[in-house]
Structures are given as structure tokens and as C-alpha cells.
Amino acid sequence: MTIKVAAPLSVVDHRRDIAGLKYVYPVVSRRAGGVSIGINLNPNNACNWRCVYCQVPDLVRGSGPTIDLALLASELDQMLNQIVTGDFMQTAVPVEARRLNDIAFSGNGEPTTSPQFLEAIELVAAAQQRFDLALKTVLITNGSQLDKAFVQEGLRRLAQIRGEVWFKLDRAPVDGFEFVNQIALKRAQVERRLAMSAQCCPTWIQTCMFATDGQLPSEAELVAYVDFLAEQMAAGVNLAGVLLYGLARPSLQTEANRLSAAPTDWMQALAERIRAIGLEVKLST
Structure with a gap:
């Protein structure tokens, strides 16, 4: 079977059905x-x-459904075969992005x-072995x-196949309702789960920053965020770094x-504040 994408891949189009498959999709x-x-x-x-800021259409609250594992395995084989031995890169990917970087559990909800x-x-793991990939x-x-x-067992297995976790932390966790993620969090929960993630598998913090109603996060919010990261490091949580990014595609939420996107210089200044506490930062604006 030849996979045909609905349009050439780009960083602004991460449609899950772009290749006509149920579980597997390519993105730049x-x-x-x-x-x-x-x-x-x-x-x-x-x-x-x-x-x-979520770009998933018709998002609902809930959990992942039962997966057709045989179909998932077949789709992954199809995609890898076309990328590794076919002309997928030449026909569907911009020249500057023709490099197969990773396999990512992401999709339209919380994978775990x-x-x-x-x-x-x-x-x-089995597919990578079949295609002799690392x-x-x-x-x-x-x-x-x-x-x-x-x-936790999944994360430990992930670590064995060159895996890493991108742990969402958009703002410093406080007890109570969080606007950005529309969830009631407890700070102690986040601390415990972040420490467990880092213990099981190399873990990056993934943070999305943006303006709301024209207002960027306040200085107090930024101090709380950077201080939270520093506190976790001081407590012995071994973080790989921070993936700091802004809005690249429009939200599909209410x-x-x-x-609106944060200015590039504002994002760069925040990246420097994070680096100053000893964390690597990869910035995408």
C-alpha cells in the first residue's frame, strides 16, 4: 500500500488524518x-x-479507547517502509526537513x-528492530x-529504546483551577509525578507560552515558573531541559x-532566565 498525504507536510499542519491512517501520522x-x-x-x-491552545477539533473530556493493536502495527510498518525504502521524503516533505527524527506518542489526547x-x-520497539532503526x-x-x-513501566521501557518524556508544564502549578490547561491541579501531585517521570525516563519540561487577551504572563507568573523548576532541581529531580515554544497553529478551543503569540524577544528573554538556573532550553517560536 502506498501512503499518500493529503498535502505536503509543513510545521503548521499536524492533521492526524493527513496520511489517511487511523493511528499513525507524519508531521514536520x-x-x-x-x-x-x-x-x-x-x-x-x-x-x-x-x-x-489545543489544536484538536471536537475535543471531549475522556480517556483513550481500546486500540486495534494489529492495525496500529500494520500502519506503523506501512509508514516506516515508505519513509525508509520509498519516496515519501522526496514527494511529501520539504527539502530542509527530509530527516526522520523520531516516533512520538502524541495524538488527539493524553496517550497514557x-x-x-x-x-x-x-x-x-519491535518495528524499529524490524527496520534496523535507532x-x-x-x-x-x-x-x-x-x-x-x-x-511507570511504560516509561522505563521507553528509556530502554532511546526514549524521552516531554512533560507538559505550562505554568507553575498551584492548588486549584488552572486556566491554561482547564484542570484542577495540586502542586504536590505535579511534583510527585514529575519526579517519577524523571526517575523512569529522561524527561524534558514542555512549556507553551502565549498572550491571553493581549496580556503576556505576568512577572509574578514567570518568577513562580522559573522558581518551580529550580526547586525541582534542588530536590534532586534530574531534568534534561526545557522545550519552550509559542503558538504556531491556531487553537480550536473556545x-x-x-x-496570541508572544513576541520572539520576550520568548528569548524567558529562555535566558531558564538557562540561568542551569537548564538547557530549546526554543521554538
Whole structure:
């Protein structure tokens, strides 16, 4: 089967159905700096959070459904075969991005809510072995399921296949409601889950910054965010660094018209503040 994308890939188009598959989709990723093969364990558009900047259409609250593991394995093989031995890169990818960078559990909701999260990681490991690849495998997560043993086991398995976690932390966690992620959080929960993630697998903080109603995050919010990172480091949490990014694609949530991109120089200044506490920062504006 030849996979045909609906349009040439670009950093502003991350449609999950762009290749006509149910679980597997290719993207050109700003943060990856090349082609990332996405795995969508939430084709029902269900997530236990509802981030105001989320680009998922018709997002609903919920968990990942039961996955057809055989179909997922078949789709991943099809995609890898066309990228590794076919003309996918030449026909669907801009010249500057023709590099296969990683396989990423991302998709249309929180991947770790899938009851088959661990099995899906094993499928990725097996596929890489079949194609003689040593790609990085990324889990993009809000960290909410890190108290569960099978999720911890999945992260430890991820670490064995050159994996890393991108742990969502958009603002310093405070007890109570968080506007950005539309979720009630407890700071101690986030601290515990972040420490567990870093213990199981190399972990990056993933942070999206933007203006709301024309107002950028306040100085107090920035101080709280940087201080939180510093406190985790002081407590012995081994963080790989921070993936700091802004709005590249429009939100599909009800708050969309209230959000706007932060200026590049503002983002660069924040990156320097984070570097000053000893963390590597990869900035995508």
C-alpha cells in the first residue's frame, strides 16, 4: 500500500488524518527539526485535560479507547517502509526537513490514558528492530497518569529504546483551577509525578507560552515558573531541559480568539532566565 498525504507536510499542519491512517501520522516538527511519526492513541478526540491552545477539533473530556493493536502495527510498518525504502521524503516533505527524527506518542489526547499504552510501546520497539532503526521515541504527556504502575513501566521501557518524556508544564502549578490547561491541579501531585517521570525516563519540561487577551504572563507568573523548576532541581529531580515554544497553529478551543503569540524577544528573554538556573532550553517560536 502506498501512503499518500493529503498535502505536503509543513510545521503548521499536524492533521492526524493527513496520511489517511487511523493511528499513525507524519508531521514536520519544529521541535524535532525533521519528520516525526506520530502515534495517536486517542482517535476518539478524548483527553482528560482541555488546554486552551489545543489544536484538536471536537475535543471531549475522556480517556483513550481500546486500540486495534494489529492495525496500529500494520500502519506503523506501512509508514516506516515508505519513509525508509520509498519516496515519501522526496514527494511529501520539504527539502530542509527530509530527516526522520523520531516516533512520538502524541495524538488527539493524553496517550497514557490508553489501556494499551505499554503494548503500544512494545510495538514501536519491535518495528524499529524490524527496520534496523535507532530512532528516539518520545512520549508527549501531561503527566496525569504517572501514579499508575503500568504507566511507570511504560516509561522505563521507553528509556530502554532511546526514549524521552516531554512533560507538559505550562505554568507553575498551584492548588486549584488552572486556566491554561482547564484542570484542577495540586502542586504536590505535579511534583510527585514529575519526579517519577524523571526517575523512569529522561524527561524534558514542555512549556507553551502565549498572550491571553493581549496580556503576556505576568512577572509574578514567570518568577513562580522559573522558581518551580529550580526547586525541582534542588530536590534532586534530574531534568534534561526545557522545550519552550509559542503558538504556531491556531487553537480550536473556545478561547482561540483570546490567544496570541508572544513576541520572539520576550520568548528569548524567558529562555535566558531558564538557562540561568542551569537548564538547557530549546526554543521554538
